[in-house]
Amino acid sequence: MAIATVNPATGQTLRTFEPYSPAAVEQRLARAVQTFEQYRLTDFGRRTQLMHRAAELLDADQETIAKLMTTEMGKPITAARAEAAKCAKAMRWYADRAPALLADEHPSPEDVTDAGAARALVRYRPMGPVLAVMPWNFPLWQVVRFAAPALMAGNVGLLKHASNVPQTALYLEDLFRGAGFPDGCFQTLLIDSRAVADVLRDPRVVAATLTGSEGAGRSVAAVAGDEVKKTVLELGGSDPFVVLPSADVAAAARTAVTARVQNNGQSCIAAKRFIVHGAVYEEFRAAFVAGMRALRVGDPMREDTQVGPLATAQGREELGELVADALALGAAVECEVEVPQSAGEGWYYPPTVLSGITDRMRIHHEEAFGPVATLYRAEDLDHAVELANDTPFGLSSNVWTTDDAEQERFVRDIQAGGVFFNGMTASHPALPFGGVRRSGYGRELSGHGIREFCNITTVWIA
Template identity: 50%
Template sequence: MDESTRAPDTRPHFETVDPATGQMGRTYEGHTQDEALAIAQQTRQAFEEWRRTSFSHRAGLMKTAAAVLRRRQTELAGIMTDEMGKTRKEGLAEIEKCAFNCDHFAENAERYLAREPVDLGGPRAFVTFNPLGVVLAVMPWNFPFWQVFRFAAPTLMAGNAGVLKHASNVPGCALAIESVFQEAGFPKHLFRTLLIPSRDVRAVIEAPSIAAVTLTGSVTAGRQVAGAAGAVLKKSVLELGGSDAYLVLDDANIEKAARVCAAARMVNGGQSCIAGKRFIVQKSVREAFERAFVEAMRAYPMGDPRDEATKLGPMQSIKARDEIHDQVRRSLEKGARLLLGGEVPGRPGAWYPATVLTDVRPGMPAYDEEVFGPVAAIIEAADEAEAIGIANASPFGLGSGVLTENLERGERIAAEELEAGMSFVNANVRSDPRMPFGGVKESGYGRECARFGIREFTNIKSVLVEG
């Protein structure tokens, strides 16, 4: 969110670019600040009636939204490919995940938000979960449908309303999401998309019609949004960056570990907060892991994102690609060794190959920073204790992984030792509507998904009835 201001009647425009070719796409006319505030007020008015609807009514509409997503799956996946370069296979899977999420909260919201009795030894007492109002969502480009539906399905099922400020490079996705809810039969103004620049977000947060805000994005954006929300005493949930560490222990199945780590690193072309980024390997198995890992990463060649067989498409923009390459270059200058990739291909578009660095140490960008692309950093640790220490010595704490054949050992480390909101053993970290999702430290606060997520934007109210 930018602190600069502009005249409220200036109309913004949003231009899209195909990352695979660098060619200009469609241009969208945005909303003025006054229009955005008016939309937020309309959404607040829609909330007043929606909050009194039954769970069964909401669930019927949410089930219809899932059906709309599945019916339009190919179209919606194509918009993602056009605007941010997502591969066709990953795009289709993302839409299905959104539909599953809608089904999940349609089926479970009433149970998640059921009144909880409290035994006070006399008067009747219970806790109830009431909707807060309109939730503003500030969302990123990397999972342009999933990030939004992850927030929207539980928010609407809880009786709230929503407005979306999406990333400026995916306006088509943003409008398509609004159209899904409209087609499903939700009230006209219950979920709206605001096509506004980042500098107008503060004004929307401060609007009386907004009750709370959720953001998925960078640490910088998180600080700005949290500061704006805090200044007007509004609840916020933040899912920020990550530099997820995967511990490869001396008793790991090296071939299996390499495949899991490659899948963790290469999800969405490496452009994911929960992608594995730091692979902390015990010294005794480092060389074997390096060989196996390089071969596993070779299985992700660059290709046309519109081909369903492609596993690595372009980065979201040439600017982003160049930033990734600069992090690799500076890491090599400081002593890292290149095992795979690391060269910008001579072709139009935002392409970058699967890349593996080793001998990565503190002071290198690949060690200290979040590299938002297909670049893996191998870090050596003498033993388990040092591996845990390296993993935790990060300002981030989103996801983490442990690779070991000793499941008791892996469970202990994952559950008790790693400072992260999610820790998986012998699997790559991923979000699921049935499990809470979120981080600690500079990876944010609050939770999405499951009963923990749907309760974030409710008034957890104590009620006592004495006769």
């Protein structure tokens, strides 16, 4: 895939980039190691100052970077501004809390005496250069939620971003350098995906984090495993959105629309499978379909647009294949929102609701990465839990119920990294984020995320 900015609203190639040569990559790897040896010795006071400055610069650049993200991957401009603001908030969160999150831990004196020590402690130390392989769907947020904790922990970062968001990738390097981080603390590698393995195998790279497809995760994990290097993987998701009789059905339906089409439906944690108890199924279906039909589809630069184009032509083609397969096997179309003629030649896909889904259909097992929702009728609570878990993924989940016992049932039995009651899944710096099963392993954000790329060191003093 070419490294290029191609406007998904028009299909027009705006700018192309030559991949870095092996010599250029080598220069950046050498710089990363050299910088790490000095940067790891900085104290939290200095790192906090630098991260706050980066947040200030990002706030000042909000409109510029929002327009760039919309141009490169098609998210509505209002969502792009919100993404930039969220990134600045996360930077400040880690800037202020990293010293406490990574403070030395002291076991009780009684315990260490039993271990034969006068005293003992646990210290979190930085590991070194970490490779981040990141996707295009949240081109700023996905990177910042790695970079902010990694840099605050004393690591340095190497970013291999998706090939269709090269200008956003370069902006991130400029942002951290402009904030005063040492040259080499955070560098972008404009390389083809086929070059990732060589970078990861380089002994100077100590670990990797990847957000992306299951296939990309398998590739990176295989190389890292062969090299015995730490990885964190956040892969796909086909999150359930369960509605039970005690729910506020109208509120659930309104939230369901947003949960399905956020980021034009291209989000791993977007709700995709809507599992509704038979007692409220018709009420929910009517309200949900009406909400989907009312969506405003069009130019993502318009302030009133709710759904823009898909990011790539390939993505639209793959989504269409999933829908076609479902229809051929008997699925019914509850609604299909017409894309306005004024939308032009972009990679738009009509927001769609399908019902009558069976396990013979690909869409039942695969992630629909776009504004297509699948509706299921659950016979009872047990059936709802069964349907929610009937997926190879396990990223997050949404459950609408005010019944305490039902909430406890889902917390106990749902196979996912998170369960959100009476609301939609969201990521926040204070909460760990990640999945199980084929949605990956490890955690980002919170204290769990900042410690993923630390050397957890036991200090024992006789």
